[in-house]
Amino acid sequence: MEVLEAKNIHLGYPRKSGQKKVISGLSFELKKNQLTCLLGRNGIGKSTLIKGLLGQLSPVSGEILLGNRNLNELSKEEIAKEISVVLTEYSMPGNLTVEQLVALGRTPHLRWHGRLSQEDYQAVDKALTLTKIQELRKERISELSDGQRQKAMIARALAQESPILILDEPTAHLDLLGRHEIMALLYELAMKEGRAVLVVTHNIELAIESAQEFWLLISQDQMIQGPPEDLIIAGQIKKLIPGESFHFDLEKGKIVFPSEKLEINxxxxxxxxxxxxxxxxxxxxxxxxxxxxxxxxxxxxxxxxxxxxxxxxxxxxxxx
Amino acid sequence: MTRSTLWLFFGGIVILLFGFLLNISYGSISIPFSEIISGLISNDWEKESTRQIVLNFRFPKALVAILAGIGLSVSGLQMQTFFRNPLAGPYVLGISSGAGLGVAFLMLLGSAFGMMSDGAVFSPWSIVIAGSLGGALVLLLVSLVAWRVKDGMTLLIVGLMFGAGVSAIISVLSYFAGAEALKLFTIWGMGSLGGMSWAQVYALSGMLALGLIPVITSVKAYNGMLLGERYAQSMGIDPIRLRWLMIISTGILAGSITAFCGPIAFVGIAVPHLARIVWKTADHKVLFVASSITGALLLLLCDTVSQLPGMAESLPINAVTSLIGAPVVIGLVIRKNFSKEF
Structure with a gap:
């Protein structure tokens, strides 16, 4: 079932000389119970697309539907109850504890005075359990490792209890094990919790391992969609790597250096x-x-x- | 709220009460605590002169110190969180410089046109009105810019530039002003908590109450801003709305305090940091109260220190806050991991 749907959207930034177009004429659906990976080269427009989906940048034309309501007509608080996000940037006060950070995710559910109810505390507990960081609860953010901090940020998004979860390069600063842990966790969240999870990533091998759906952003007006296996077999995935210098090895499922024919036996x-x-x-x-x-x-x-x-x-x- | 937070609140308020009594008792004439307490409670004073000193001079002054301490600290905390900048303070939007400009126009130009009432003194109300008008003017200009500006950082730079521009105008006025008027303005610029009538204390309290309303309604939003503007938006907070509430609140708070007391330095920047360190939290439900207590206490303490023992004269409050505030800020900056903790 689709929860977030874009119909022929154009996104861009205003410039003195008209518009700077970044995304033009894309349509896609984000589905529940599924881990979707958005792949594409740097500067192709992934972050802009995310801004659009979060309602932080209105489409120049076309519409984005959340459920069956237009994203533009919803208030920030209504959107926040449906979509939570983990961004690449963070400026975080170090004296916040993990628990307090995760509790910030409850913000859209709180009344004006910002006091947490029993229900809010339960949501925080659940998020800490799902991300397996209960023992870090009282630790200060400044004393965490990158991987632990990333898990805490994911827990904060989970505590927001939104059916849609969008993550921008969640594995960027992590070691090999950390990356696998995070992706396995996101896969689990999509399956067990029935959420729609969208991950922007550059790690194609890891994405093939965990995603059920790929969105390959090739250019501002072309996005190839489908299960990664289909895209690999059809050779579509090669479009991510234009030119001759590198190529995608079908058997190994990864990008490899160009190499001349070996004359070694x-x-x-x-x-x-x-x-x-x-x-x-x-x-x-x-x-x-x-x-x-x-x-x-x-x-x-x-x-x-x-x-x-x-x-x-x-x-x-x-x-x- | 944890138990230690509540204990710190309780302890802070007890020390504040003690500081309040100490402030009233200390001065050119020492008045024992017991006499102040019995006098304030039962209105039974041993000497008429003591009653006069306490009720019409020291009590309002101590009250103004508390009010200004609260107002400046709360505006400083709002600025620091909104701009995510540890060096932001109540004066970064240039509103206080605007109040200074109003007073400069009154004192420096007014004297040139012979507007000085009874010889060499301006009536306190005329200073307050001139300060408020100047502050309101810059507030209006900043708001007009805020309307067009998209992100917080640009607004911060614009505010600082406004402050610089207004200060330049004051410099020009000072250059052409007469010696007598210039001295008056310079003394105003050193800040003063005393010499206010009860009517002025009431007016200041009213302004403060007004300026605190937007803060109370946006505690949740300030917590959301801890992770930056984009995260705040993703959690349902409207940064534009918060920006307006912040401009209005700090405009009223810092603007009116400057109009009444002159520019009081350092309290607004240093106190929120002190509160963060003592209460060890980033939660604004705690921090706004903690900053209020700390700010009131710090300004009360500075005012007590400024009383030169055995003399009727007292040091200008601004010099004392800076003398105490500067080491605090230096201590903070060289403290390990300070930037990580902010």
């Missing part, structure tokens, strides 16, 4: 062969005359009658 188990070839390519050894044999348990490489215990030893030998 490596024999042995597939898993080992892959890494040896990779190392030789990076060492710029694209042509090796004799066959290289690799063996597993114990790891051993044989070349021209010599035996090596590591790839480095092999490379050093060939270079000599």
């Amino acid at each position: 490596v024999q042995g188990p597939e898993s080992l062969k892959f890494w040896v070839e990779k190392a030789l390519t990076k060492a710029n050894l694209k042509k090796v005359a004799d066959t290289i044999f690799v063996e597993k348990d114990p790891f051993k490489i044989s070349h021209q009658g010599k035996t090596f215990r590591s790839i480095r030893a092999l490379i050093d030998d060939i270079k000599d």
Whole structure:
């Protein structure tokens, strides 16, 4: 079921000489129970699109429907009850505790005096539980790691209890494990909680792992939509990477460096062969005359009658 | 609200009451606490002169110190949160400079046209009216700009420029003014909490109450602003509406205090930081009250210190607040992780 729908929207910023167009004529639907990833190159208009969806930038033409009401006609508070957001920018007072930060998410539900009710405290607890940061509850923001702070920001958005969750590069400053944790969490939220989750990301491999729907913003007037698997098979995903320099490897599901045809003959188990070839390519050894044999348990490489215990030893030998 | 917050409120109010009594008792003539308390409660004074000193001089002065302390701290806190800038204070929008301009016109030009009443003194009301008009004029100009400006930071810069421009006009007026008028204006610029009649104290209280109304209704919005304007919007807060409430509130608070007491430095910038450090919170439900208590206490203390022992003279309040305020701000800036905590 779609909860947020854009119909032929044009977005832009006013300039002295008319309009600076950023998005023109795009239509799409954000669905419940689904993790959608928005991918596109820097400066293509992703952030502008997000501003539009948040009601912070009105479309020049076209309309954005929330439920079945026009976003323009809703008050900020009404929108806030439907859409919560995690942005890339943050200016945060360090003396706020995690609990207080998450409680800020209750703002649209509070009365003017801003006092939290029992119900509000429950929502905060639930958000802390879902993001698995209950034990950080009393910690101050300034003392958290980047990953913990990002989880706290996601918890704040969750406490807002909106059916739609929009995140702009939520994994940007995180380590490998942190990125996987966050994406797994977002996937879980979409599935278990039935929310519509939209994630802007540059991490294509991670996005393929977790998203059910891809929005590929190719240019200001072209957005390719569909499940990532369909887009990969149809070769559509290659449109993200124009030019010849890099290409998307269909089998590995990732972007790879361009490489010339290898004139190396490596024999042995597939898993080992892959890494040896990779190392030789990076060492710029694209042509090796004799066959290289690799063996597993114990790891051993044989070349021209010599035996090596590591790839480095092999490379050093060939270079000599 | 946590227990420690409430204890700090309680402790702050007790110290404030003590400071209030100390302020009244201290001066060229010392008056014991017991006499002040019994006098204020039962209106039973040992000497008529004591009654005169307490009721018509020291009591209103202490009250003005409390009122100005509250007003300046609350406007400073609003500015710092709205602009997300630790150096913002009640004067950044130039409204107080506007009040200064009004007074400068009265004193510097007025004297040139022989408008001085009874020799060399202006009536206090004429100063208040001139200050209010000047403040209101700049408030109007800032509002006109605010109408067109989109983001908070631009407004901050425009406000600072207004302040600079108005100060320049004051400099020009000062350059051409006579020595006597210039001295009067300079002394006004050093600030003064005393010498107000009860009618003026009531008027100031009324203005303050008016200026605090927008604050009370936007506590929730100020908390939302902690994460910046875009997050605030995403949580249903209208930054434009908050901007207007802030301009109106600080315009009334800082403008009227400047008109009545002259420009009082540092309280507005330093007190919100002190409150954040003592109460260890960023929650405005706590911070507005905490800043009020701290501000009232600080200004009361400064006023007590400004009384030179054994003399009828007292130091100008502005010099004392700056002498106390500057080390506080320096201490804050070199404190570790200060910027992270703001």
